[in-house]
Amino acid sequence: EAQVTQNPRYLITVTGKKLTVTCSQNMNHEYMSWYRQDPGLGLRQIYYSMNVEVTDKGDVPEGYKVSRKEKRNFPLILESPSPNQTSLYFCASSGQGDSTEAFFGQGTRLTVV
Amino acid sequence: AQSVAQPEDQVNVAEGNPLTVKCTYSVSGNPYLFWYVQYPNRGLQFLLKYITGDNLVKGSYGFEAEFNKSQTSFHLKKPSALVSDSALYFCAVRDKWDYIPTFGRGTSLIVHP
Numbered sequence: 001e002a003q004v005t006q007n008p009r010y011l012i013t014v015t016g017k018k019l020t021v022t023c024s025q026n027m028n029h030e031y032m033s034w035y036r037q038d039p040g041l042g043l044r045q046i047y048y049s050m051n052v053e054v055t056d057k058g059d060v061p062e063g064y065k066v067s068r069k070e071k072r073n074f075p076l077i078l079e080s081p082s083p084n085q086t087s088l089y090f091c092a093s094s095g096q097g098d099s100t101e102a103f104f105g106q107g108t109r110l111t112v113v
Numbered sequence: 114a115q116s117v118a119q120p121e122d123q124v125n126v127a128e129g130n131p132l133t134v135k136c137t138y139s140v141s142g143n144p145y146l147f148w149y150v151q152y153p154n155r156g157l158q159f160l161l162k163y164i165t166g167d168n169l170v171k172g173s174y175g176f177e178a179e180f181n182k183s184q185t186s187f188h189l190k191k192p193s194a195l196v197s198d199s200a201l202y203f204c205a206v207r208d209k210w211d212y213i214p215t216f217g218r219g220t221s222l223i224v225h226p
Contacts, residue, residue: 004156031212040122042218043157043203050212058213090156094212101147102205102214104156 002027006091006105013081013112021076021108023091029103031094032074033058034066036087037107043090049074081112115140117206119217126194127225134189134220136204146187147205147214148178157203163187174198194224 004025013019025032033048035058045058049068063085065077074093078085091105116139126132138144145164149157161172168180178189189202201221205214 033213035216040218042119043216045213045215048213092157094214096212101159101162102149102157104149104158106156107154 002103004091004093004103004105006089006108009106009108011108011110013110015082015112016080019078019081019110021078021089021091021110023074023076023105024072025074025091025093025103026072027093027095027103028071029093029095030071031096032068033092033102034064034074034076035090035092036060037090038087046076046089078110081110083112086110086112115206115208115211115215117204117215117217119202119204119220121220122218123221123223125223125225128196129193132189132191132194132198132222132224134202134204134222136187136189136217137185138187138204138206139185140206140208142208142210144185144187145207145209145214146178146180148172148176148187148189149203149205149216150174151201151203151219153200160189160202194222196224196226198222199224 034046035043047066049055089108092102094102118137147162148160163180171177204217207214
C-alpha cells in the first residue's frame with residue numbers, strides 16, 4: 001500500500017529538548033515536504049526537498065532543520081523546541097510526473113511545554 | 114509567486130442540498146489545481162485535480178470541481194451533501210515546474226442532518 005508514515009503521532013516535550021519527527025514514503029517519490037497546521041492559518045510549508053541532499057526553506061523554516069540522506073526519508077528536527085512550535089505537523093510526498101498529487105502522512109501532534 | 118484563497122472559513126449546508134466550497138488562485142504559468150479533504154485526526158486525502166482538458170473534473174465521493182480560467186477559480190461542488198461530508202477542505206495550486214503545491218487556509222464544511 002502506497003503511504004507516507006510519520007512517527008510519532010503524538011508527542012509532548014519540554015522546551016529546549018531536541019526532538020526528531022520521522023517521515024518515510026514507499027512510493028519512490030522525489031519530492032517531500034513538511035507543513036505545520038495551526039487554527040486559522042491553514043497549512044504552512046516549513047521545508048521541502050526536491051531530491052536526495054537537496055532541501056530548501058519554505059514559508060516558516062525558523063527553528064526547524066531537515067535532512068534528506070535517503071530518498072524515502074525526510075526527518076524534521078527541532079533542535080531547541082519552544083512553545084510556539086506546538087502544532088500539528090504533516091509530511092507529504094509527490095512524484096516527478098507533472099500531474100501527480102501529494103500524499104500526506106497522518107500527522108504528528110506536538111506539544112511543547 | 115503562487116497563492117490560493119478560500120474566502121469562507123466555514124460553509125453550512127443541509128443534508129441533501131447542493132454544496133459549493135470556493136477557491137480562487139494566482140499562479141504565473143498554467144495552473145495545476147487540487148482539492149484535498151481532512152477528516153478529524155487524519156491527514157489530508159486527495160479528492161480531485163485539474164491539469165488540462167475538460168473544465169469540469171470529477172473526483173472521489175461524488176465531488177466535482179469547475180475550473181474557470183477567466184475568474185481564476187476552482188470551486189468544489191457536490192449535488193447532494195451528506196452528513197459524512199463534514200470535514201475540512203483544502204484547495205491547492207502549483208504551476209507545471211513547481212512540484213510543491215501552495216495550499217489555501219481551508220474551509221470547514223458542516224452538513225446538518
